[in-house]
Amino acid sequence: MTTDLLRLMRDPNLIPSEKQTLLSDIAAQAAALDMPCYLVGGSVRDLLLGRPINDLDIIVEGDAINLGEALVQKIGGKLTPHHKFHTAIWHQTTDTIDLITARKETYSSPGALPTVTPSTIDDDLRRRDFTINAMAIRLDGDHYGESLDPLNGQKDLEQGIIRVLHPRSFVDDPTRIFRAIRYEQRYAFDIDPATFNLINSESLGVLGGLSGERIRHEVDLIFEEEHSAKMILRANGLNFFERIHLDLPPFNPDYAEFLDMDPTLDIPADRIAMGYMLWFMELTEASIQSVARRLCFTSDLEDSVSDASRLNRSLPFLADSKPSEWSFAIEKLQLLSIYAVYLVSGQKALLDYLVLWRHVKPHTTGDDLKARGLQPGPRIGEILTQLRAAWLDGSINTAQEEKEWLNKIT
Numbered sequence: 001m002t003t004d005l006l007r008l009m010r011d012p013n014l015i016p017s018e019k020q021t022l023l024s025d026i027a028a029q030a031a032a033l034d035m036p037c038y039l040v041g042g043s044v045r046d047l048l049l050g051r052p053i054n055d056l057d058i059i060v061e062g063d064a065i066n067l068g069e070a071l072v073q074k075i076g077g078k079l080t081p082h083h084k085f086h087t088a089i090w091h092q093t094t095d096t097i098d099l100i101t102a103r104k105e106t107y108s109s110p111g112a113l114p115t116v117t118p119s120t121i122d123d124d125l126r127r128r129d130f131t132i133n134a135m136a137i138r139l140d141g142d143h144y145g146e147s148l149d150p151l152n153g154q155k156d157l158e159q160g161i162i163r164v165l166h167p168r169s170f171v172d173d174p175t176r177i178f179r180a181i182r183y184e185q186r187y188a189f190d191i192d193p194a195t196f197n198l199i200n201s202e203s204l205g206v207l208g209g210l211s212g213e214r215i216r217h218e219v220d221l222i223f224e225e226e227h228s229a230k231m232i233l234r235a236n237g238l239n240f241f242e243r244i245h246l247d248l249p250p251f252n253p254d255y256a257e258f259l260d261m262d263p264t265l266d267i268p269a270d271r272i273a274m275g276y277m278l279w280f281m282e283l284t285e286a287s288i289q290s291v292a293r294r295l296c297f298t299s300d301l302e303d304s305v306s307d308a309s310r311l312n313r314s315l316p317f318l319a320d321s322k323p324s325e326w327s328f329a330i331e332k333l334q335l336l337s338i339y340a341v342y343l344v345s346g347q348k349a350l351l352d353y354l355v356l357w358r359h360v361k362p363h364t365t366g367d368d369l370k371a372r373g374l375q376p377g378p379r380i381g382e383i384l385t386q387l388r389a390a391w392l393d394g395s396i397n398t399a400q401e402e403k404e405w406l407n408k409i410t
C-alpha cells in the first residue's frame with residue numbers, strides 16, 4: 001500500500017503541487033522537532049478514492065503550535081494559535097492549513113460538545129465519526145507515506161461502507177447522522193446495517209435537542225453538495241426533520257434540479273439560500289418565522305425565504321399585470337428569491353423581469369429634468385417612474401418618443 005500511497009500523494013491532480021510543497025515543508029519541520037505528524041481524515045479518504053483533496057487535515061503528536069511557530073520562522077506566513085485547543089492556523093500566501101494536536105475526546109452528556117485532552121494519533125483516530133475517516137498517513141522524516149488504519153477504514157472504503165466506530169457514536173454526537181447521509185449520497189456508499197440501526201429514537205431524540213446553529217451548519221453543508229437534494233430527501237425518508245421542528249416540510253423532489261443555478265443569469269448564486277427557499281417557500285409566514293428561529297437563520301436568509309414565500313402567494317393577484325406593474329411589485333425583492341419563485345411556478349413574467357425588465361431605464365435622468373426647469377422634489381421621481389413604465393409597457397420605444405412624451409408634460 002505504501003508505494004501506491006506515495007504515487008497518490010505525488011499526483012498533482014489529487015494534491016496540487018503547491019499543497020505538496022506545503023506538505024513537504026510541514027514534514028521536514030515536524031521531523032526537525034521530532035514530532036510525529038500525519039495527514040488524516042477526509043484528505044486520506046479522498047486520496048485513497050482517487051479524488052482531489054480540498055483541505056489538508058494535519059495532526060501532530062506534540063504541540064501543534066510549536067510546529068506552526070517553526071514553520072513561520074523557516075518558511076514564512078502567519079500563525080493564528082488557539083492555546084486552549086492546542087491548534088494553530090498557518091496562513092500562507094496560497095493557502096491556510098489547520099495544524100491540530102492529536103486529541104482524545106470525552107462527552108459529558110449526549111449531544112454536548114466534547115471535552116478535549118491532548119493525546120496520541122491512535123486516540124485521535126478513535127474519536128472520529130466513521131472508519132473511512134479514521135485513517136492517517138505519516139509525514140515526518142523517514143516515516144513519510146506510512147499508513148495507519150487501526151479501524152480497517154480502507155476495507156470499508158473499498159467496499160463502500162459507512163460504519164461508526166462504536167455504538168454510542170450517534171448519541172454522543174447526532175450531527176454524525178447528517179454526516180453519514182452526506183457520505184452515503186456523495187459517494188453512493190451504503191450505511192452499514194448495524195450503524196443504520198443506531199439512527200433510532202434515542203439518537204434522534206438527542207438530535208432534536210441540538211442547538212439551531214449546529215443543525216443549520218449540517219444542513220448548509222448538505223446544500224453545498226452536488227447531490228444535496230438526494231441528501232435532504234434521504235433525511236426526509238428517515239423522518240428526522242420532524243424531531244427538529246414540527247413545521248419542517250418534506251422537500252419536494254420536483255424541485256431537486258433547481259438547486260443548480262443557471263449561470264447565464266446575472267444573479268449571484270447561493271446554493272444554501274436557494275435550498276432553504278425551495279424547501280420552505282410553501283410554508284405560512286408564521287411557520288417560516290418559527291423555523292427560521294429554530295435553525296438560527298441570519299436575518300438575510302430569513303428575508304430571502306420570506307420574500308420568496310410572499311411572492312409565491314401573490315402570483316395569482318399579479319397574473320394579468322402589465323410589465324411595469326410586475327416590475328414595481330417585485331423590484332424590492334432579492335433577485336435570488338424571484339428566481340426561486342420562477343423555478344417553482346414557471347411564471348414567465350418573473351424570468352422576463354430578471355433577464356430584461358429590471359435593466360430597463362429611461363434615457364432621461366433627474367438632472368435632465370432639472371435642466372428642463374423642474375424644481376427638485378417628488379415630481380421628478382414620479383416622472384422618471386412614469387417614463388420607465390412607458391418603456392416597460394412598450395408605449396415608448398425610442399429616444400425620440402421619450403423626448404416627445406417629455407415635451408408634452410414639462
Ligand code: ATP
Nearest residue numbers: 040041042043057127128129130133134173175176
Ligand atoms: P468533507 O469532504 O465533507 O469536508 P471531511 O472529512 O474533510 O469531509 P470535515 O468536516 O472537514 O470533513 O472534518 C474533518 C475530519 O474530522 C473528518 O474526516 C472526521 O474524521 C473528523 N470529524 C468531523 N466531524 C466529526 C464529528 N462530528 N465526529 C467525529 N469526527 C468528526
